[in-house]
Amino acid sequence: MNRFAPGTFTPQPGAGAPLRMLAAQSGTELRLALRNGEQVLLTLLIPIVLLVGLSTLDVVPLPEPRVAAVVPGVLALAVMSTAFTGQAIALGFDRRYGVVRRLAATALPRWLLVAGRLVAVLGVVALQVVVLCALAVALGWRPEPSGLGWALLLVLLGCAAFGSLGILLGGSLRAEITLAVANLVWFVLLLAGGIVVPLGMLPRPLAGVGAVLPSGALAEGLRTALSAGHAPSAVQVLVLVGWTVVASALALRTVKLR
């Protein structure tokens, strides 16, 4: 006597619809990111604390209105935290726990495996942008309307650059090393990469390096767009696109399923 009725497992194989697979994977990863306390701390709480703290407390010398000087950096931080640090750590441990291989063993094609993660990243970033901007407006922030479209473009370019760097890091190194490197890079770029302290206030050699880092290009571009309403400079766009291209090309060679 078998508890499975005859015909239950009669083969009927086939891949799911690509959009359905994408929705299922990115939906799962998005829910996991929002359920994970450390991720929420990294992606939401720290940017919120910095936004409120730097806007209201006079700990770092900033031009008035302080909130306008703080928002671009905090948005850049939000993008970096989610697309790079959070994503690299999650990917590193997902590989360790066999998740990536588990999914690769289904009909999910390789490109969807990456696309699903990036869509989840975009979902978290969208949530961060909405929460942080709403909070900033409550703190008196009034962005230049003509720069909002440029800011959106920069956020997307920033997601692409940091996202491909995150996949490169988390997909190539061991989980523990990824954890250490991702956090270290996050901390260094936060302080010295043009995010909290504008590049103009950093010592000259550091400012030069910051300008070609994705953090500096993204934060400075956002400052230009949101405060002055101007388009980002060609250099800022090229820096973000360049990091995306280089990191993606390297990732294609080095990323391992396990």
Next chain:
Amino acid sequence: MARAGADSGAGALASLDSTAVNTPPPAVAVRGLVKRYGRTTAVDGLDLCLPSGSVLALLGPNGAGKTTTVEICEGFLRADAGEVRVLGVDPAGAPDALRARIGVMPQGGGAYPGVRAAEMLRLVAACSAHPLDVTWLMSVLGLDSCARTPYKRLSGGQQQRLALACAVVGRPELVFLDEPTAGMDPQGRRVVWELIQALRRDGVAVLLTTHLMEEAEALADEVVIVDRGRVVAQGSPVALTSTTEQQELRFRARSGMDVDGLVAALPAGYGAAEPIAGRYVVRGRIDPAVLSTITSWCAGQGALADDVQVARRSLEDVFLELTGRELRS
């Protein structure tokens, strides 16, 4: 040594290349497979054939090359030499196309630590065109009570059953199960065995690896014993265990009797041993004359042969004989 069907792998691969296709091609055909890790040769010229719709158990000690072989068939590892065809396709060449047709249960499962059991199965089901009903599958595998439990808090057996559910939910033609019942309680094992029997009944081919002789004996049409990356024996469980000269007789008597004397009393070609004090084993074809020789030899030693049992060798005996009894690291 039983080597029934030892050449079937090569034969099937040859018929795969021919154009006469009245019989379906084998689900898995492997010939001369070699895989090295640095200086270690994990798989060393292995041949394998899994006919469509049947169950093959890959049996071997740790490090025998079972998982490596399976992962090459799944397209996760590249072979260094040899030919592999899975459902007629080279897995290294077209993994995406192949994976839509197969189900995989990797060793140790694989899931997001924080994902809920049902959430994981739903995700895997969404990757298939005609998945089984997730709620039904969870319940029939005894997972409905932990449907909302995060993966990391599931017991080992629950994780294994979830991994098995993920392997079959897409209604594949061929399923790879790497140690499907490792860490399971007897009830869990029973369900898994029933499921594998149902897969076979419904025409799904199954390639499973196991350490458990009992499992291979109960489920497999064909057992392939591998050791150090090579096939050391293969055949149906019955063929591997029932060859007449491989019978044995066990009895108890006072310890320390001279087994060499017993061997001398028996016809040529028989073996005798006292593996544990007071317990004797005679290997060879056991017939009434041999039984009588043994009991009268014991009587001559002033001993009574007690608890006499004639047994076919178990698959475990075959396995240990072929792969050695020492512990592998």
